[in-house]
């Protein structure tokens with residue numbers, strides 16, 4: 414069984430130097446914050462806010478898989494078709510990734526489903542690997558650090574990330590959050606259907622042979638079930654602060 418570190422139990426790092434670790438690292442390798450977790454745990458909001466707070470670059474890696482899934486659907490293909498999915502992943506242009514992130518089509522339930530299917534294909538993951546690793550190693554716009562959110566940031570993309578946060582929440586709460594989000598966008602869905610879709614996607618994301626969603630031994634678990642978005646961010650920010658000082 415994985416020895417997961419719970420929130421708050423991280424050993425305090427006593428700093429023998431007068432200059433904080435954060436400042437000593439300013440000219441060194443970028444500070445990488447890995448934020449992993451299943452859908453609707455709040456990891457996206459947390460990661461975005463951490464990046465804004467520390468002025469780090471931010472990458473929503475789920476959007477890459479969503480873009481591949483949507484590209485396959487738009488071409489009339491099947492997201493479980495490894496050849497079609499790999500072709501779409503290879504064609505993804507890093508220069509257009511930032512614009513892609515804002516595309517509302519990526520947030521639709523069909524995109525979530527397609528993304529989860531293409532994400533289980535090794536060739537797709539391989540095609541997206543370099544872009545993500547490069548982003549972490551060389552954050553754009555000369556930023557001193559990068560926050561990446563996804564499923565395999567701590568395990569595959571940036572196993573040496575300085576900070577790893579694995580965000581969790583109960584399935585019913587996650588489904589409720591996603592239901593409200595979809596309803597707010599005018600989608601005609603029921604909460605039961607959202608819960609069922611989510612359970613199917615969770616099972617696929619967590620049990621797939623390639624890069625299954627799971628925390629590493631050195632990840633800090635942050636359960637957001639009973640937290641507001643602000644509280645979740647504050648806890649995550651505290652984890653980062655504790656590590657950087």
Ligand code: DC
Pocket residue numbers: 452453474475476478479525528529530532533562563564565566614618
């Ligand atoms: O985080 P999200 O819901 O936007 O992710 C969409 C899908 O992409 C999700 O079902 C799992 C997959 N994914 C992945 O396999 N690895 C990542 N680093 C990010 C997302």
